[in-house]
Amino acid sequence: MGLRIAVLCFCTWFLCLFLCLVPGPVLGVVLVVRVKSNPMQTTSDAAMPPALAASGPLSLVAAALLMVALLAALYHGVAVKLVTDWYELPDFSHGFLIPFFAAFLLWDNRREIRGTAIAPSWAGAWLVVLGLFVLLLGVFGADLFLQRTSFVLLLAGLVWTLLGRAMLGRVKFVLFVLLLAIPLPTILFNQITFPLQILASRLASALLPLAGVPVLREGNVIQLPAMQLEVAEACSGIRSLMSLFTVAVIYGYFLERKMWRRVALALASVPIAVAANGARIFGTGLCVQYWDPEKAMGFFHEFSGWLMFLISLGCLYLVHRAMALVAEKGRRTA
DSSP states (O other), X not given: OHHHHHHHHHHHHHHHHHHHHSOTHHHHHHHHXXXXXXXXXXXXXXXXXXXXXXXXXXXXXXXXXXXHHHHHHHHHHHHHHHHHHHHHOGGGGGGGHHHHHHHHHHHHTHHHHHTSOOOOOGGGHHHHHHHHHHHHHHHHTTOHHHHHHHHHHHHHHHHHHHHOHHHHHHHXXXXXHHHTTSOOOHHHHHHHHHHHHHHHHHHHHHHGGGGTOOOEEETTEEEOSSOEEEOOGGGSSHHHHHHHHHHHHHHHHHHOOOHHHHHHHHHXXXXXXXXXXXXXXXXXXXXHHHSOHHHIIIIIHHHHHHXXXXXXXXXXXXXXXXXXXXXXXXXXXX
């Protein structure tokens, strides 16, 4: 497995070199004469890599298909496991949305992408090497996170090397969106999850006495008069946090033009998700104390997750409206 990946990495790097360096006659002498004799040659054709500019559309398509085939050979196993994780791990089920959103971004910005000058640059070669090195490191180290992130690094490096830095700047948001589809590594996931458990249990323990429910908290365990309530890993709020952050990125792209507001919306999703999870545990504690512990830990526990996510979406919308109102008020006073 590792040897096959290493060979494919070498082939990918060799193809990248080939597209940037090989003279045109290797791919099509006849088309070279046609391009040289054609006064209508466009600046975008002249700016392409030598092999591609001299070979015409058929060789361009063939080279692109060969590159796609190499990437598919490199990453088909990684992609299958990634989709399996989206399906089996509820914390990262939002990953199914990412490929469709990324494809829409490319289609929505097709005019800008077509209008971007193609200027191949060796400055991106180091990123290609880094992506291939990270892939090999992930394969030999059995680290799925490194294997998956290497795809984004390699893709960025190929765009920079073959199409230019301007094109990389044009598609950088698409590359960032692809990162949202990658599950966090286990060590980082655990480092985030446990503090969220403690934070949620603290928030619920602070609110429950206000409703007349005495509590005793020990870590992530809340002792109620009726029963013991444990804020488990599944109740840490990481699922709603990751999903709400992704939705905030998509929401900001569609409904907000200014970049700083998009970033603010994405960042606002974090405290909103944390507060919503604390409110969910607070509601569960009330149901345990004043209703039925079985129903509180059964139907209400599952239903409240969906309910709080909808409330979180509403809070995200209110934050966006507040930002718009403050900006409008600022323009009026100015």
